[in-house]
Amino acid sequence: MAALFSSPFTYWLKWLFTKWKLESKYRKQHLHLEYMAEVKDCKFGYYNTVYKFARLRNSELGDYSYVARNSQIYNTKVGKFTCIGPNVSAGMGAHPSEGYVSTHPLFYSTLGQAGGLVIVEKNLFDEFPHTEIGNDVWIGNNTIIKYGIKIGDGAIIGSGAMVTKDVEPYSIVGGVPAKIIKYRFSQDQIEFLLNFKWWEKDLEWLKKNKHLFQNIGEFEKEFFKR
Secondary structure (H helix, E strand, O other), rough: OOHHOOHHHHHHHHHHHHHHHHHHOOHHHHOOOOOOEEEOEEEEOOOEEEOOOOOEEEOOOOOOOEEEEOOEOOOEOOOOOOOHHHHHOOOOOOOOOOOOOOHHHHOOOOOOOOOOOOOOOOOOOOOOOOOOEEEOOEEEEEEEOOOOOEEEEOEEEEOOEEEEOOOOOEEEEEEEOOEEEEEEEHHHHHHHHHHHHHHHOOOOHHHHOOOHOOOOOHHHHHHHOO
């Protein structure tokens, strides 16, 4: 009987039911879950896609954001217009690194990660700090984002980066650990974009002004001090 409930066919049925349930719930918001995408305790905006084999748990996606194949996004709030590439990990569980004699959850967690065994009466360590990814962020493939990190609006994370500290808005970072390579725009332009918050505009506004999104100079000229 146990083998039946752990068979590939059973997993497929579970995914199919979850896909039907969530896509029905968010039908008016155009949610799309691709093959074997796993979603649990999540909230969605408009026009989200979770691609094949991605996992989302206890997370939130803003409008137009997507998560590419094989990525794992846990305990994370993602803003609007954010692109998360394949094989990205964000917001995974924390382990204590200072002061504790052992990093093993047996000594601070009631979740029973080791075969269900629990020896503490209550949780003694925050295993799932909240992670925040802003609006209009692009995260390259194979990136690892440490739990509790905040990535600012407009940032770009280079492929293969390991993000261990907060990332400034409109900065481009890369490497292990990730460091600032440069900024996308001048500081005046960054301040303008952060104040303007184009990602809060409705779809009709975006369609009307789409021709301005290819040139920051023209965009700023059109909307500065309006």
